[in-house]
Amino acid sequence: MNLKQIDLKSIDDIREAMIETVTCSKSDIFRISEQCRTDYDSITSELDNIKEVMVKLIDEGNQLEAQVTAARHRLSEVSMNMKTFSEEEVRDAYEKAHQLQMDLSINWQYRKQLLEKREELEHRLVGINDTIERAEQLISQICVVMNYLQSDLKQFGEAFENAKAKQDLGLKIIEAQEEERKRLSREIHDGPAQMLANVIMRSDIVDRVFREKGPDDAFAEIQSFKKMVRSALYEVRRIIYDLRPMALDDLGLVPTLRKYLQTIEEYHNHSKIEFVKIGNEKRLPTKYEVALFRLIQESVQNALKHANACSIKVQLEMTDTDVKVLIKDNGVGFDTNQKKPGSFGMMGMRERVDLLEGDLTVDSKIGKGTAVSIQVPLMN
Numbered sequence: 070m071n072l073k074q075i076d077l078k079s080i081d082d083i084r085e086a087m088i089e090t091v092t093c094s095k096s097d098i099f100r101i102s103e104q105c106r107t108d109y110d111s112i113t114s115e116l117d118n119i120k121e122v123m124v125k126l127i128d129e130g131n132q133l134e135a136q137v138t139a140a141r142h143r144l145s146e147v148s149m150n151m152k153t154f155s156e157e158e159v160r161d162a163y164e165k166a167h168q169l170q171m172d173l174s175i176n177w178q179y180r181k182q183l184l185e186k187r188e189e190l191e192h193r194l195v196g197i198n199d200t201i202e203r204a205e206q207l208i209s210q211i212c213v214v215m216n217y218l219q220s221d222l223k224q225f226g227e228a229f230e231n232a233k234a235k236q237d238l239g240l241k242i243i244e245a246q247e248e249e250r251k252r253l254s255r256e257i258h259d260g261p262a263q264m265l266a267n268v269i270m271r272s273d274i275v276d277r278v279f280r281e282k283g284p285d286d287a288f289a290e291i292q293s294f295k296k297m298v299r300s301a302l303y304e305v306r307r308i309i310y311d312l313r314p315m316a317l318d319d320l321g322l323v324p325t326l327r328k329y330l331q332t333i334e335e336y337h338n339h340s341k342i343e344f345v346k347i348g349n350e351k352r353l354p355t356k357y358e359v360a361l362f363r364l365i366q367e368s369v370q371n372a373l374k375h376a377n378a379c380s381i382k383v384q385l386e387m388t389d390t391d392v393k394v395l396i397k398d399n400g401v402g403f404d405t406n407q408k409k410p411g412s413f414g415m416m417g418m419r420e421r422v423d424l425l426e427g428d429l430t431v432d433s434k435i436g437k438g439t440a441v442s443i444q445v446p447l448m449n
Contacts, residue, residue, distance in 0.1 A: 095211045102204035109197050112190050119187050120291075124284055126180050133173040140166035184276075191272045198298065199265065202305045212318075268297055322358040323350045323385065326365060330383060333369060340379050342369070347386040357445065360421045361385075361392060364429075367418055368396040368441045376400020376439060394443040402433045 140162070147154050147162045154162075271294045279287035317325045327344055334342040352358075365383060372378040378400035386393040415431070418441075422429040427445035 091211055095208060098204050098207050098211070102201055102208065105197050105201045105204065109194060109201065112194055112197070116187060116190050116194075119183050119190070120284075120288070123180065123183055123187075126176055126183070127284060130173065130176045130180065133169060133176055137166070137169045137173055140169050184279075188272075188276060191275075194298075195265070195269060195272070198268075198302070202302075205305060265301055268294065268301065271297060317358060317362060318355075321350075321352045322361060326362060326383075326385065329362075329366070330369070333373070337373055340373060340381060343380075343382045345382065345384040347384065348388055351387060353392070353447070357392065357425065357447070360425055361394060361443075361445065364418055364421055364443055365394060365396060372396070372398035372400050372439065376402065378438070389447070391444060391446045393445075394441075396441040396443075397438065398440075399438045402435045402437050402439055404435060405431055405433055 144162045144166045147159050151159060271290070275287055275290045275294055278290045323346055327346075330342045330344050334340065353361075365385075369381060369383065372381050376398055378398035381396070381398045384393075384395040384397075419429055422443060422445065425445045426448075427443060429444075430442045431439065432442070433439035
């Protein structure tokens with residue numbers, strides 16, 4: 070088909086319909102995630118109640134066992150000397166022994182039911198936690214799709230004349246996305262997946278410890294169990310945050326960028342990242358906030374991963390007419406005249422800046438670090 074014959078209006082209509090569908094899906098998944106969190110808290114509270122009741126039942130059971138032993142001894146004494154005891158005393162001894170035995174049986178049965186209930190709830194917690202993690206991953210992926218539909222594809226018509234270059238870049242982006250998925254798969258497998266596998270094993274250990282060593286040791290094991298669950302949840306949220314901080318939609322570029330750089334600095338504790346904001350802090354249209362965040366994210370990641378920088382400065386200046394960004398590091402630097410085969414990172418950054426009708430310059434020398442300057446005009 071001739072490129073001129075393509076109806077760009079129809080493409081825009083399709084894009085808007087896709088955005089609406091994806092937005093609805095994101096809302097549905099978010100509601101599922103929140104309901105799971107509510108269920109998780111409810112089940113956790115119920116488990117705590119069960120543990121409290123179990124402690125009381127164990128104490129009550131110990132007392133009943135002592136009372137049953139004493140009652141049996143009394144019944145044996147009465148049975149052996151029936152002539153010295155009245156009929157009423159014999160009957161009372163028998164009835165008391167029988168009632169205590171019944172109470173003890175009920176206590177044991179109740180404890181068994183609570184143990185089964187606790188095991189069921191712990192297994193449900195594992196399933197709910199898995200659902201929450203899957204929902205958060207899906208929401209993060211949907212955000213990536215939304216950003217792509219709302220920003221990159223929105224400039225589709227203007228960039229259509231460069232179809233071949235766009236196609237090459239698009240294919241490279243897909244390859245990069247696949248590499249990112251592989252990286253995420255490894256992170257999830259080595260982190261949260263391993264932790265959750267350990268959680269399942271520890272839940273079995275808790276039950277065995279309770280049966281063999283008693284509630285005190287079991288309670289200590291449960292505390293360790295809870296820390297492991299929290300660690301798994303923290304690791305998943307860290308991975309999601311690295312993909313696409315949801316705060317970008319709610320708080321805007323500056324707060325999200327400040328938090329992101331702080332988080333990255335904590336993960337790479339060998340590097341110092343300085344953030345400087347100049348001018349009034351204000352919200353920008355979504356396409357600007359997403360693009361600028363991605364550009365800074367790419368530059369910082371390049372400085373950490375490829376330049377081995379230990380000091381990075383990110384300066385953001387906002388005015389009424391434009392936004393200026395400077396990302397400067399003390400890394401190993403590179404020769405800007407040489408293009409690394411198969412590397413499309415800088416091409417992708419230039420593509421984003423071009424879509425915003427801005428300018429991007431890179432100043433770098435081997436052994437002297439790198440400075441990336443970005444200037445984007447704000448359209449009225």
